[in-house]
Amino acid sequence: MNEEVDEFGESASSVSKKTRCRASTVWSEFELEPIGVDGQQKAKCKRCNRTYAAGDNGTTSLLRHAKKCSKKVNDGDETMDHHRSIDQDMYREMLALAIIMHNYPFSYAEHENNRLIHVYLNPKVKPVSRNTAKQDVIKI
Numbered sequence: 001m002n003e004e005v006d007e008f009g010e011s012a013s014s015v016s017k018k019t020r021c022r023a024s025t026v027w028s029e030f031e032l033e034p035i036g037v038d039g040q041q042k043a044k045c046k047r048c049n050r051t052y053a054a055g056d057n058g059t060t061s062l063l064r065h066a067k068k069c070s071k072k073v074n075d076g077d078e079t080m081d082h083h084r085s086i087d088q089d090m091y092r093e094m095l096a097l098a099i100i101m102h103n104y105p106f107s108y109a110e111h112e113n114n115r116l117i118h119v120y121l122n123p124k125v126k127p128v129s130r131n132t133a134k135q136d137v138i139k140i
Contacts, residue, residue, distance in 0.1 A: 026059045029066045045069060086124050095128065096136035109133035 030043040032054060043054035043062060047069050052061050099108055107130045108114060115127045128136075 026062045026066055029069075030054070030062055086122050088126055091118075091125055092128055092132070092136050093140070095133060096140055099133060099137055100140065106130040106134045106137070 029047065030045055030052075033042045033044050033051065035041050041054045042051045044051045045065060050065065050069075052065060054062065095109060098104065099106065109128050109132070110130050118125050118127060
């Protein structure tokens with residue numbers, strides 16, 4: 001066998017390939033899976049267990065998923081929806097501004113589907129009555 005020897009006296013086969021450090025912050029949200037039979041490196045989301053290509057493709061798709069993934073791991077194995085905290089005063093002000101800008105009736109605040117949308121987007125929201133909406137509009 002004819003191996004090339006470098007200037008330090010080591011053969012090319014004995015020099016291990018350097019692996020790059022994973023510097024992206026996304027790696028705290030994903031774990032690498034073993035290389036599959038197709039030769040592709042995959043990464044699995046720690047929150048929802050979806051897998052994405054992770055080899056030399058970069059981390060853009062992983063970052064995009066981590067931003068949109070709505071599940072987070074609790075102390076146990078349970079998963080729960082992750083919602084950002086809500087500023088109830090800001091919610092009331094935004095609702096009052098919508099009533100003013102679009103000339104909605106005060107009862108708009110009590111429309112069933114409107115409330116369902118707001119609670120769906122964030123279960124922590126406290127829907128307001130038409131009287132509260134009227135008071136908020138008058139304040140503005």
